[in-house]
Amino acid sequence: xxxxxxxxxxxxxxxxxxxxxxxxxxxxxxxxxxxxxxxxxxxxxxxxxxxxxxxxxxxxxxxxxxxxxxxxxxxxxxxxxxxxxxxxxxxxxxxxxxxxxxxxxxxxxxxxxxxxxxxxxxxxxxxxxxxxxxxxxxxxxxxxxxxxxxxxxxxxxxxxxxxxxxxxxxxxxxxxxxxxxxxxxxxxxxxxxxxxxxxxxxxxxxxxxxxxxxxxxxxxxxxxxxxxxxxxxxxxxxxxxxxxxxxxxxxxxxxxxxxxxxxxxxxxxxxxxxxxxxxxxxxxxxxxxxxxxxxxxxxxxxxxxxxxxxxxxxxxxxxxxxxxxxxxxxxxxxxxxxxxxxxxxxxxxxxxxxxxxxxxxxxxxxxxxxxxxxxxxxxxxxxxxxxxxxxxxxxxxxxxxxxxxxxxxxxxxxxxxxxxxxxxxxxxxxxxxxxxxxxxxxxxxxxxxxxxxxxxxxxxxxxxxxxxxxxxxxxxxxxxxxxxxxxxxxxxxxxxxxxxxxxxxxxxxxxxxxxxxxxxxxxxxxxxxxxxxxxxxxxxxxxxxxxxxxxxxxxxxxxxxxxxxxxxxxxxxxxxxxxxxxxxxxxxxxxxxxxxxxxxxxxxxxxxxxxxxxxxxxxxxxxxxxxxxxxxxxxxxxxxxxxxxxxxxxxxxxxxxxxxxxxxxxxxxxxxxxxxxxxxxxxxxxxxxxxxxxxxxxxxxxxxxxxxxxxxxxxxxxxxxxxxxxxxxxxxxxxxxxxxxxx
Numbered sequence: 001x002x003x004x005x006x007x008x009x010x011x012x013x014x015x016x017x018x019x020x021x022x023x024x025x026x027x028x029x030x031x032x033x034x035x036x037x038x039x040x041x042x043x044x045x046x047x048x049x050x051x052x053x054x055x056x057x058x059x060x061x062x063x064x065x066x067x068x069x070x071x072x073x074x075x076x077x078x079x080x081x082x083x084x085x086x087x088x089x090x091x092x093x094x095x096x097x098x099x100x101x102x103x104x105x106x107x108x109x110x111x112x113x114x115x116x117x118x119x120x121x122x123x124x125x126x127x128x129x130x131x132x133x134x135x136x137x138x139x140x141x142x143x144x145x146x147x148x149x150x151x152x153x154x155x156x157x158x159x160x161x162x163x164x165x166x167x168x169x170x171x172x173x174x175x176x177x178x179x180x181x182x183x184x185x186x187x188x189x190x191x192x193x194x195x196x197x198x199x200x201x202x203x204x205x206x207x208x209x210x211x212x213x214x215x216x217x218x219x220x221x222x223x224x225x226x227x228x229x230x231x232x233x234x235x236x237x238x239x240x241x242x243x244x245x246x247x248x249x250x251x252x253x254x255x256x257x258x259x260x261x262x263x264x265x266x267x268x269x270x271x272x273x274x275x276x277x278x279x280x281x282x283x284x285x286x287x288x289x290x291x292x293x294x295x296x297x298x299x300x301x302x303x304x305x306x307x308x309x310x311x312x313x314x315x316x317x318x319x320x321x322x323x324x325x326x327x328x329x330x331x332x333x334x335x336x337x338x339x340x341x342x343x344x345x346x347x348x349x350x351x352x353x354x355x356x357x358x359x360x361x362x363x364x365x366x367x368x369x370x371x372x373x374x375x376x377x378x379x380x381x382x383x384x385x386x387x388x389x390x391x392x393x394x395x396x397x398x399x400x401x402x403x404x405x406x407x408x409x410x411x412x413x414x415x416x417x418x419x420x421x422x423x424x425x426x427x428x429x430x431x432x433x434x435x436x437x438x439x440x441x442x443x444x445x446x447x448x449x450x451x452x453x454x455x456x457x458x459x460x461x462x463x464x465x466x467x468x469x470x471x472x473x474x475x476x477x478x479x480x481x482x483x484x485x486x487x488x489x490x491x492x493x494x495x496x497x498x499x500x501x502x503x504x505x506x507x508x509x510x511x512x513x514x515x516x517x518x519x520x521x522x523x524x525x526x527x528x529x530x531x532x533x534x535x536x537x538x539x540x541x542x543x544x545x546x547x548x549x550x551x552x553x554x555x556x557x558x559x560x561x562x563x564x565x566x567x568x569x570x571x572x573x574x575x576x577x578x579x580x581x582x583x584x585x586x587x588x589x590x591x592x593x594x595x596x597x598x599x600x601x602x603x604x605x606x607x608x609x610x611x612x613x614x615x616x617x618x619x620x621x622x623x624x625x626x627x628x629x630x631x632x633x634x635x636x637x638x639x640x641x642x643x644x645x646x647x648x649x650x651x652x653x654x655x656x657x658x659x660x661x662x663x664x665x666x667x668x669x670x671x672x673x674x675x676x677x678x679x680x681x682x683x684x685x686x687x688x689x690x691x692x693x694x695x696x697x698x699x700x701x702x703x704x705x706x707x708x709x710x711x712x713x714x715x716x717x718x719x720x721x722x723x724x725x726x727x728x729x730x731x732x733x734x735x736x737x738x739x740x741x742x743x
């Protein structure tokens with residue numbers, strides 16, 4: 001069906017191309033949401049596997065509902081909750097079911113703390129009697145049902161509490177929590193940002209124990225940011241932020257027994273010094289907790305099985321790597337407590353099956369390709385479902401495979417990016433597909449065969465709308481740089497003429513394991529690149545060494561020298577592209593955000609004979625300014641590796657600046673601090689280098705809100721036109737003059 005639809009759209013495109021594609025893409029179009037895609041709301045697969053629930057918001061009445069739909073028919077079955085019927089809750093913004101789906105936590109009045117953490121007022125809705133109970137008068141964090149749905153545990157003021165939903169009694173289970181000193185059960189800033197989780201407590205299967213991580217950040221240095229706001233005086237945000245080489249929070253693992261009201265600290269038979277606990281998870285045995293411990297260098301990861309009843313612990317798996325080990329959420333326990341694990345130990349990320357004592361049963365997936373997502377295990381069918389790049393590193397497909405590694409089946413059919421969301425019983429999956437030429441399509445598929453059951457939602461209206469605009473094809477290819485075939489895409493002006501010379505504008509991110517050259521639908525930046533192509537620029541993106549999905553050796557080559565090989569690749573790529581007859585080698589620019597800003601700064605300074613200009617947004621300017629977990633994973637500490645830190649940090653190469661440089665940052669960036677830009681500015685001034693810069697007050701790492709994004713992209717576009725576009729108009733004039741002479 002998709003092929004036929006694509007054929008029809010292609011015919012429509014061919015027959016209308018002569019009168020279509022007349023409109024230019026404006027920055028206002030991009031940032032007003034003109035090209036926004038229709039998306040599927042986040043859904044919850046009901047435990048019966050045949051239905052799913054979705055949060056719906058009625059803008060007219062400003063009420064929220066949780067509606068249940070049938071997978072097979074996609075018809076609405078019922079409304080479980082409607083805020084219009086709840087006097088205490090005008091509307092809610094998120095919901096979480098208990099395991100038996102008898103109760104639902106409803107989130108209201110939610111406010112962000114950092115990237116993932118929030119505070120809010122939460123209610124428990126009982127689906128049997130439609131009653132609603134406020135969990136706590138205060139704003140709380142991470143409320144979580146016990147598996148038997150009789151209790152809710154949550155964080156408040158750095159302590160943990162448990163509310164009994166039957167008696168209504170609330171019990172405080174930790175008492176030493178103090179802001180910027182002790183945190184119980186909620187992660188500190190650096191764990192949240194770099195290990196990607198906030199809730200550091202877990203219920204066991206019997207609902208009678210809670211495991212939690214305690215963070216003692218007393219000796220972690222503090223960072224402060226001025227918040228300018230609208231008042232007469234600014235305020236300050238002060239939080240613990242361990243920069244590379246500085247002290248981390250001291251972590252410890254604890255078990256709280258609800259029957260005895262006692263807490264015990266887990267003591268392991270191994271002398272850990274300066275370590276992390278990036279994951280905890282109870283096994284199917286309610287007495288046994290799994291815990292992952294990692295050394296500070298993050299090249300050793302231990303998986304422990306801790307028996308809370310016996311007070312014993314068993315080290316079942318110990319992984320080591322010459323560079324680093326990625327932490328994932330893929331650990332899955334089967335009924336016999338054997339477990340699924342993913343690892344790069346054979347050079348590529350693959351799926352492994354171990355028995356409960358850590359003995360390898362078998363390696364399930366194999367090959368010179370990467371597993372990019374693990375979806376889960378169907379116990380009944382004995383099938384594992386995963387996503388991989390077997391069909392090319394810029395593509396993603398969904399596969400099924402038996403637990404013994406046999407009978408592998410490719411479930412997705414279309415070449416591009418496929419991502420699956422499976423029903424609870426693995427009968428169906430909702431596939432999200434897109435490519436560089438096809439906006440997101442959502443389809444219901446049979447999990448056994450991958451066959452289409454029903455189309456759910458597409459973006460055909462957007463496809464037709466784009467036909468009114470001048471757009472260029474995103475051309476995928478590879479380019480050989482420094483002995484490697486690197487993935488590349490290129491966007492040329494729609495009226496490209498190979499006899500002309502065009503300025504080249506390069507984009508990259510380049511961070512470890514990242515990918516920007518991917519066969520997927522446009523982001524907002526892609527429309528910006530189309531906007532630039534309309535003005536006569538060729539735009540290119542290249543994923544150099546250190547990026548992901550081409551094996552561990554390719555990804556980890558940058559170890560201990562972030563910014564060396566990645567920068568060399570971008571400089572050499574620009575040099576090679578500049579030799580192409582249609583590219584003006586005197587007008588090559590580069591830009592990036594965050595790690596990409598670190599890269600673009602380095603490229604301009606170190607490649608001053610190649611790049612004419614660069615834009616760096618929210619850049620790390622010295623790895624000495626960034627956090628422990630991320631930085632030391634790739635660089636060790638600055639005390640151990642001072643040359644790696646200093647030789648590749650752009651702040652130490654400002655004296656090489658020859659071209660035009662625009663530096664941009666948000667003053668409220670809690671991630672890459674404004675300190676990075678301020679220190680860079682001072683270094684540039686002391687080196688007597690002219691440059692331009694812009695600070696967005698109180699904006700965080702994303703620099704957005706209100707008119708901010710539009711202003712930012714106008715600023716960058718004007719800078720590009722001023723520094724690279726000076727010859728575009730002159731060339732066009734010359735072409736017109738030639739035409740007149742010939743005429």
